[in-house]
Amino acid sequence: MRILIVEDDRELASSLKSMMESSIGVADVFETIEDAEAALLAFKFDLIIIDRNLPDGDGLSLLPTLRQLRPRPATLVLTALDDPIDIVSALDKGADEYVGKPFEPMELIARARAVLRRYSLDETGHTQFGNLSFDLINRSAMVDENVLSLPRRELAVLEALIRRAGRVVQRDNLEASVYNIDDEIESNVLDSHVSRLRKRLREANCNATIRTIRGIGYMLVQE
Amino acid sequence: MKRRRSIAFPVASILILGMALIMVISTVLTIAGFVLTDTQGRQKLALESVAGLLQKGAGYDHEGKLSVQVNGVISERILGIFEAQTDFWYLFSDGTQSITHGTVPESVRSIVSALPREVFASDFYYTNDLKRYLGLRKLDQNNPDRVVVIGGVSLTNTQTILLALWGTEGLYPLLSAVLAATATIAVVAVKRTIATPVGRVVNSAEQIDGLPGGRRISDHDTPIELKPMVAAFNTALSRIDHAFEAQRNFLASASHELRTPLTKLRLKLDLVQDPGVRDVLVRDTARLASIVTTSLQLARLSGQSLTFAAIDLAAMTRTIVAEHVPSAMKQGMEIELKAPEERVAISGSEPAIRVALDNLIVNAMRHAQGTEMLTVEVLEARTVRVTDHGPGIPAAERENMLRPFVRGNTAADGTGMGLAIVAQIMTAHGGSVDLADAPGGGLVVSLAFPSVRADRP
Numbered sequence: 001m002r003i004l005i006v007e008d009d010r011e012l013a014s015s016l017k018s019m020m021e022s023s024i025g026v027a028d029v030f031e032t033i034e035d036a037e038a039a040l041l042a043f044k045f046d047l048i049i050i051d052r053n054l055p056d057g058d059g060l061s062l063l064p065t066l067r068q069l070r071p072r073p074a075t076l077v078l079t080a081l082d083d084p085i086d087i088v089s090a091l092d093k094g095a096d097e098y099v100g101k102p103f104e105p106m107e108l109i110a111r112a113r114a115v116l117r118r119y120s121l122d123e124t125g126h127t128q129f130g131n132l133s134f135d136l137i138n139r140s141a142m143v144d145e146n147v148l149s150l151p152r153r154e155l156a157v158l159e160a161l162i163r164r165a166g167r168v169v170q171r172d173n174l175e176a177s178v179y180n181i182d183d184e185i186e187s188n189v190l191d192s193h194v195s196r197l198r199k200r201l202r203e204a205n206c207n208a209t210i211r212t213i214r215g216i217g218y219m220l221v222q223e
Numbered sequence: 224m225k226r227r228r229s230i231a232f233p234v235a236s237i238l239i240l241g242m243a244l245i246m247v248i249s250t251v252l253t254i255a256g257f258v259l260t261d262t263q264g265r266q267k268l269a270l271e272s273v274a275g276l277l278q279k280g281a282g283y284d285h286e287g288k289l290s291v292q293v294n295g296v297i298s299e300r301i302l303g304i305f306e307a308q309t310d311f312w313y314l315f316s317d318g319t320q321s322i323t324h325g326t327v328p329e330s331v332r333s334i335v336s337a338l339p340r341e342v343f344a345s346d347f348y349y350t351n352d353l354k355r356y357l358g359l360r361k362l363d364q365n366n367p368d369r370v371v372v373i374g375g376v377s378l379t380n381t382q383t384i385l386l387a388l389w390g391t392e393g394l395y396p397l398l399s400a401v402l403a404a405t406a407t408i409a410v411v412a413v414k415r416t417i418a419t420p421v422g423r424v425v426n427s428a429e430q431i432d433g434l435p436g437g438r439r440i441s442d443h444d445t446p447i448e449l450k451p452m453v454a455a456f457n458t459a460l461s462r463i464d465h466a467f468e469a470q471r472n473f474l475a476s477a478s479h480e481l482r483t484p485l486t487k488l489r490l491k492l493d494l495v496q497d498p499g500v501r502d503v504l505v506r507d508t509a510r511l512a513s514i515v516t517t518s519l520q521l522a523r524l525s526g527q528s529l530t531f532a533a534i535d536l537a538a539m540t541r542t543i544v545a546e547h548v549p550s551a552m553k554q555g556m557e558i559e560l561k562a563p564e565e566r567v568a569i570s571g572s573e574p575a576i577r578v579a580l581d582n583l584i585v586n587a588m589r590h591a592q593g594t595e596m597l598t599v600e601v602l603e604a605r606t607v608r609v610t611d612h613g614p615g616i617p618a619a620e621r622e623n624m625l626r627p628f629v630r631g632n633t634a635a636d637g638t639g640m641g642l643a644i645v646a647q648i649m650t651a652h653g654g655s656v657d658l659a660d661a662p663g664g665g666l667v668v669s670l671a672f673p674s675v676r677a678d679r680p
Contacts, residue, residue: 009483015490053479080482086475101482102489102512168545211552215560215599216545221552 001025001116004045004073006036006062008055016049016108023109024116032056037065045073047116052079052090063093074119076112078103114166121163129165130207130222134158143204153178154197157190161210161220170217194218230417235409242402249394257384263357265383266376267346270359272386273305274371277315278363289320297389304382310351310375318368325375335360335372343367349374420446424453431460474519481515517640520578524644529572529651536567536576536672537601543580544599551588551597558584562601569605569672571652579648580607582641583668587611591665605672612665621658645670 003020005027007013013029020027025046030036033056040048040062048066050059059077066075077095079086090098097115099108121127125136133142139155141148150158160177161169175190198210211219257265280293293302305311312325314335328351338345344361358374388395427440439460442453489508495501544560551558587597591613600608616624625646646656649670657669 009487012483012487012490015487019490053476080479080486102486102508105490105493166549168548170541170545213545213548213558213560215562216541216548219548 001046002044003027003112004036004039004048005029006031006033006048006054006059007051007078008032008053009051012051019105019109020049020112024112033059033062036062040065040069040073044071046119047074047076047112049076049078049112050095052077052086060090060093060095063095067094071123074115076115110166114164117165118163121159127162129162129220132162132201132206132208134162143201143206146204148200148204148206150197150200153193154200157193157197161218165208165220166222168213168217168219172217174217229414231410231414234413234417235406238409238413239402239406242398242405246395246398246402249398250388253388253394254384257380265380266357267359269383269386270346270357270373270376271344271361273301273313273376274359274361274373276302277313277371277373278361278369281315281317281363281369289315289317289322291315291322301386301389304385305376308376310354310356310377312375313371313373315371316369317366327372328374331358331372331374335370340367351375420444420449424449428456470522474523478515478519482512485512485515514640517582517644520582520644521640521647524575524578524647524651529575531570531572533675534569534571534573534576536569536605536607537562537565539573539576540580540599540601540607543577544584547581547584547588554588554592555595556588556591556597557595558597558599560599560601562599563603565603567601567603567605568675569652570675571672575648575651579645579670582645583607583609583670586641587613587666587668590614594665605674607670608667610661610665610667612661612663615660615664615666616658618660624658625656642668 001024003025005013005016005020007016007029008031010031013031017027017029028039028043028045030039031054033054036048036050039045048062050062052059063075066072075095075097077090077098078101079090079098080101087098087100096118097111099111117127117129121134121136127134127136131144135141136159141150141155141158156178157174160174171190178190178193194210194212201209207223208220209223211221213219260268276293276298277291280291280298282290282292284290293299306324310325312323312327314324314327314332315322328349330349330351331347334347334349338360340362342360342362343364344359346357346359349356349358354377356374356376358372360370360372363369363371424440424445431438431440439457440453442450445453485508489505489512492501492504492508495504541560541562544558548558584597584599587609588611591597591611594612596612598608598610600610602608624642626643642656642658645668649656649672652672654670654672657671659667659669661667
């Protein structure tokens, strides 16, 4: 994994660099939007961590350049601007995730991993969560080296959950990604899919499990 | 006492002054006319005037006796002038009763009775003590039985003019009536004429929301006189926008300037070897960060007016609670949401309510550390209820908790502003915050929103 950090505060940049290098992969630091743009065009990055207040403008102005890249790197915006409007505008402009300053180091790493997971699923059709790997192209899941054979609906449930692993997927959203508009959804069909899937994961010794969040939905977590 | 200034008042005054000027001009014209009229004409005019006064003042007292009662200062004054003349006389008769004043000359009495009723008015000359006088006999047009005969008058020119101006058929009573009508119309119509365009400007001013770069008052259809006011108002609004923008920029840069060093501080703390020291410092940093967040939230909320929109309280609460589940899980706490599937419609500012719910949930998680369950309920009656099983807040301190910088639990790293912000947001929504004991121990915070009103979309 190669990470680009766009941060003008040198101390913070070096902390971020060492954090990323100890947990995810090699990191390069650039201080301005201009330098970062040049680097993006010259090298391939998997993840970009952008600060907003940079010497030559708002870090969000990098987002249009990023959208044109193939493959497009995953984007995580660091923001000290905590006005909800700022956060919404970051996500609207195409950032995959935002982390407010100050953050817990573990929180940043977890968010970066989550973004990369979604990113690799979209870009390569493959992603990993704990000892569970998911292949979108072959429509299969594996725990360690063992193939987990899953019916179509359960695979769809797992895909939706692994995309947002570590976060709650609301029931409505899960139903929308598993069923067509025409499908008749009975009230507890989703629950039975989830409980069968949960049982299969447990039996395969998977260290990822599905938690029920009462009144909201489900969440894939690592035990 | 403060004077209430009205535009209608001076305008009406000008109109009235104009009328007064017309009266002066008419007086001058009357005098000019008088100068050009012959003596007989003037004398006749005076007699007709008094005859009219007497006819008007005729009536019966409670015993049914005929009497002449002249009312009004001016009429009394005019009659006074006549009565002061030694030879002045009049005879007033209704056919059965009669009243006389002064000495009615014998020669005249016979003429009066000789004249037929069909002759309504006739003037005649007679002599008395070798002096020549003008006499007048006049019948009441509405009641021909009432006849007044009058004579023995020799008035000065001034007295005659006064009579022409003030007499019953004189100029002033007519002009006074016109003046009164003008004044009434002026007060009512001028007020309305001014109030209508002003009202239009007021209406469009009332529709201005507090948003930066928001609406301006339209000067379309505004009268020229009001355009400078509308322009000045719009300039003031632009200035407010600039001030608002400046405040927003200040908050953004304050936020950045405070958070970046805090982030560095937090990251460096991981280098501290002693876990005991490190944990304390990490907690203090978190508290400092929380103070920065809530202070800025408070500043942001007090600096802007909220824009209201239709919100589904149930869906919004579900999304917000979902965001807090991972961190709750990290501290071994489960969050349960109880919300109806149906929409719970309220009118409010989504960013502000989000801040309120975030604060409420973070507070509950912080104060109920070590407990296992946090319950968030959305009731159909537009209420969100957050129940924790922590130590709770003693009833006596609850009121204080809704004021800034008061902290309930000194052990926890709260900032003491969370609930104050929640209270402020709820006040802005016309709703309320209620703190109560949870069954089985803990705290229940309820946010109640008012029902959706038609005037707040």
